[in-house]
Amino acid sequence: MAKLILIVGATGLQGGSVFKALYATGKYKNRALTRNPNSDVAKNLLKKYPGIELAKADADDTASLRQAFRGADIVFGMTQANMMAKEQDPTCDEEYEHGKAIIDSAISEGANSLVFSTLNSMNTNSGGKYPGVKHFESKCKAEQYLLSKSD
Template identity: 35%
Template structure:
């Protein structure tokens, strides 16, 4: 008998990839959670075979109903959504923490649940000794801690899944795209509030990699229960990322470091948040060392994931090449 996975955020970047890959296994029924079942994206995943259910993260009863009968749950929250609604960085974080715990509490009450996968990020403020807080990282990390402290039974069957930098940001996240220089035809400048040498974990082809990692986490519960994993197919320097972008697009990219305050002045609060993430990358070469040293980390190789399936940074850019201009 097929088991059921519930996917929250099912029409977003991570969730839609999980829906797609889990449907392709043929072994799982996929229940996709959305607030708007009439959206084009919701209709598209319904056409592929997903069951669409409606829930609101601020309505715990609706979340619990959506989770009924689930054997696995992929859970994530969206800090950036509330920034676009005019909230401050910390206001967005407090909403994210509240909603993350709503999802966790609802999941903890599902008797059929075998595996909970929580989409998260490292505790930037804690790991840098307070020097580099990154709200869209830090409040997710608070949920990690609270699950362990407040919901130990759920924690025992949870895999916390870190996500690195999306290569597709070069295609779809406009503040992180190289821009043409009007007075230097053929050249593109990448304004970056960090150094060329800063290292960043990258998450592969985001149309596929989230789903592949979830599939393999669920296939290896003895290795993944109570552990962390990372959707990271390659660690790159920022300068190396631009070089690869230039090679894939055939355009001359020029790296230009900009101060955080200037980047924020240009792009507002969203620019400040993106800048803080990149400064965190300067501070830590390895985002995941803190869990590796505790023996709490499961590698891509241990999960049986091949690079051919999820793609390195170059392959990830090739996958969205038509949108890189």
């Protein structure tokens, strides 16, 4: 029986590319996560890729993530920077919180594997020259959180 893989952000550029590549292999049962299953992009996925599932969830709603992740063998997780939230509140680290919610949901729902898209710390890589590239730092911090959960 094919393993069920859930792709976070399947209606976006990065998640969509991952979704299309995995679907093309024919090796997986695919579940595409979207905040809006009624969007044109989500509807087009259903038309273009027979046999897929759409799951509605939002990284701000852990219960919806857990429901969407239920039964998934593999999760592809990613986050997207919300520049408006950062402009309104510079202390906001929404991207890290979303990453943490994805990680916790995948673990709590028993996913066997989690592939999580991250970036290296720009602060560390530049020797402190570029400390303020927040989405790099948030993704790196989420990766460190995931590693802290590993056996």
